Each structure stands twice: as C-alpha cells, then as structure tokens.
Amino acid sequence: MPPPALDARLHASQPALRQRPKSPNRVLAEAEEQWIFDEEELSRTPSAQDGMSLEKEKELRAKGINFIRQVGIMLKLPELTLSTAAIFFNRYLMRMSLVDRPGMKALHHYTLGATCLFLATKVEESCRKMKDTVIACCRVAQKNPNLVIDEQSKDFWKWRDTILLNEDVLLETLCFDLTIEAPHKQLFEMLKYYRVEHNKALRNAAWAFVTDSNMTQLCLLCTSRTIAAAALYAGARLCGVRLPDTNGRPWWEEQGIRLRDMVKAANYMSQNYEAPPQKGEVGGAGAIGGGQGSASIYVGLFTEIDGSDTDAVSSDDDERPWNRTRLRDDDAEAAQGIGSPLALVPDFGDRRASTGSVASLKRGRDEEVNGEDREGKKRKVEEHVNGSNGEGLNGKDRKQSVEKDDASEEGEVEE
Numbered sequence: 001m002p003p004p005a006l007d008a009r010l011h012a013s014q015p016a017l018r019q020r021p022k023s024p025n026r027v028l029a030e031a032e033e034q035w036i037f038d039e040e041e042l043s044r045t046p047s048a049q050d051g052m053s054l055e056k057e058k059e060l061r062a063k064g065i066n067f068i069r070q071v072g073i074m075l076k077l078p079e080l081t082l083s084t085a086a087i088f089f090n091r092y093l094m095r096m097s098l099v100d101r102p103g104m105k106a107l108h109h110y111t112l113g114a115t116c117l118f119l120a121t122k123v124e125e126s127c128r129k130m131k132d133t134v135i136a137c138c139r140v141a142q143k144n145p146n147l148v149i150d151e152q153s154k155d156f157w158k159w160r161d162t163i164l165l166n167e168d169v170l171l172e173t174l175c176f177d178l179t180i181e182a183p184h185k186q187l188f189e190m191l192k193y194y195r196v197e198h199n200k201a202l203r204n205a206a207w208a209f210v211t212d213s214n215m216t217q218l219c220l221l222c223t224s225r226t227i228a229a230a231a232l233y234a235g236a237r238l239c240g241v242r243l244p245d246t247n248g249r250p251w252w253e254e255q256g257i258r259l260r261d262m263v264k265a266a267n268y269m270s271q272n273y274e275a276p277p278q279k280g281e282v283g284g285a286g287a288i289g290g291g292q293g294s295a296s297i298y299v300g301l302f303t304e305i306d307g308s309d310t311d312a313v314s315s316d317d318d319e320r321p322w323n324r325t326r327l328r329d330d331d332a333e334a335a336q337g338i339g340s341p342l343a344l345v346p347d348f349g350d351r352r353a354s355t356g357s358v359a360s361l362k363r364g365r366d367e368e369v370n371g372e373d374r375e376g377k378k379r380k381v382e383e384h385v386n387g388s389n390g391e392g393l394n395g396k397d398r399k400q401s402v403e404k405d406d407a408s409e410e411g412e413v414e415e
Helices: 026-033 054-075 079-092 109-123 130-141 154-173 183-193 200-213 224-239 259-273 329-338 355-386 395-414
Strands: none
Touching: 054 079, 054 109, 054 130, 079 109, 079 154, 079 183, 079 200, 109 130, 109 154, 130 154, 183 200, 183 224, 200 224, 200 259, 224 259
C-alpha cells in the first residue's frame, strides 16, 4: 500500500511540502527532440519548397488550428486534447505539403484539422461519438452553428469518409509517434511547485501564452517544457511576481531549462502576437481581461540577447528582465520576516503533526476559552451582587446568590 499523502488532513497553518520538480521522461524527451527544428528548417517546409509563401502557409496553419479549436469547443473537449491535435497538425506539415502535386492531391487545412482532432481524442482518451464529431465539423466548416445535419445528408458522409480515410495517412506521416507531453500540464506543475497556482492573474496569463503557442510553430522550435517555462516567465513579468531561487540557482535552472531557450520562446511569441491581428488573421488569447485596452502579455516581452555564449545571458545584472522575475535567497529571507506575499511558506520538515495532535491543540484552546468565560461571568456576578449604587445584600443573601450563580455556570460549561 502506498504511503498516505503528506498533505492529507493537515492543519491550515501547515501547507503541503514543495515537491521536487519532476525530471522530463527520457523516452518522451528523445521522441520530442526528433520533432524539434531550427528557424532555417522551418523556412524550408514542404509547402515552401512547392512554391507557397511563408506568410500564406502561416495563415493556413493558423486557420486549420482555429478550426480544431472551434470544433473542440463545440464538442466540449479538454484543452489538452486541442493542444495534442495542434501538435499533430504542425508535425504533419513538416513532412507533407499543402500544395497539390502531380498525381497527389494535398489535404485541405480543414480536413487535416478534423483528422488531427479525431486522432487526438483517441490519444488523450476523450473520445466523442463519430456522429457528433462529423456534425460539429460540418457546422464549423460552413460557419453555421445551427446547421441541420443528419446521417441522410451528403455532407455528413463526405466528412465521415474523409476523416476515416485520412486517419491512416496521418498515422503513417507521424510515424505512429503519438505520445505527447502537453505544456499545459507541465505549466500547472510549475505553478504548484512555486505555490502561485492561486494567483489568478499569473495563472491566466501563463495559460493564455501556452494556448496561443498552439496557433504558431513554437512546438516545432522548443520542447514542451521550455514552452511552459516561457509561459511562466511571461506571466511573472506581466504580474510582477518573483519566483524564489534554490540554493542560489535561478528558478529556470531549477526546472532544467536553459535561459537562452526560454527567452527565445518568449521572443518568438512576442514577434507573432505583439502587433494587433490584421483582417483575416487569427488573434491570440493573451489579452488579460478580454476587452480592448486590456494588458497583453506580449507587449514589451521581446528581449535582445547579446552574444552567442550562454553564460552571457546568465549574468546577475538586476536590469536584465529575466532577473526581475527572480527572488534571490537574501530577498526571500527578508520577505519572510515582514510577511511579504513574495515569501514562501516555510517548510515544517518531512514529518507533519498528526490528526490527534491537532485535535488536542484544538481541545486545549477550547478549554482556555471556556475558563476565561467562566472567570468573566463570576466577576460580573460579584459586581452585580456588590452593587455600584450602594444597595447591597446582607452577607447571608450574598453568599446564597454567589453559590446559585456558580451552580448555573457549571451547568452551562458541562453542556
């Protein structure tokens, strides 16, 4: 039987211990590295080699992933499933083209999006009925959420046969490499590790960063763990949150992330989303508040990195934007002393107070409160008996009154 959780039935003043950050799975990390490319390779995609401009390909990628998101919302699919489908979509287009070739017709970006979403529902075990999936695809493709579609219509069978036929093509193109570790899950683990998961502004900003990254090719440039760290970095800069060092090491090194890779991911998202979307383009979710004039996590996020040496960006210069997200060890001790919200809750060791000891402390506090109440009531009785207006009782009557009041007080305490 596994040991009980450390945070089970703990007193409110004793929070759970911080768990060490999990190291990435070696098998998943090696599989993910096979799908990581540099910017030069992304400029030589199959579609680009067939004559499609990079701007046009970027637009079709965004439209295809937006189609995935709209269908997923209609089917009430979890965010992890939509993220997995977007990764399948981008990986497929690194091996296949969106341009028709002689004797080979390219997949439409809507058809590819529907097939990727259908496969992702199986991989993430969030399956939906085939009928519901086909109906949602028809409605989103025709931009009519109230479209009446049934099994007797031609569009229904056209979409159904297309998805089932292209599923095999998608699997072969992806080399059956279907195990994906989504950045959303790793981001939430980082938020819990630094105990900032209840910071709504930070959580929403970082989550919007990861969600917007699905609309780009960032999953082909950086690993999922790097994307999660970049999201936390962007959210911390926006909200002014400082994450504590560990034995003098910055928080990103504690998570196993190179600073250059994290800043590279943040700069890539800033270049894609800092400018407002033009007509026909798909905007991001990185506006905190959701309305015009709301703060964006991408404005001012871009940071120049000088030199090619990794150590050059690891300096302790406080003017560096990444160092403004650090809470150094000396600052953490001072913050704990003044009760700053940046201070971490102190650890109480590996062992926790048992449920019995907590109950005994509660009983002791209750007894102290009852004792104070009893003494206070006795004093009130004596003052009432003595009388402040000069009308007192004789000695015998006073004694009987005090004994009667004591008896009533003891009865109340026993109850």
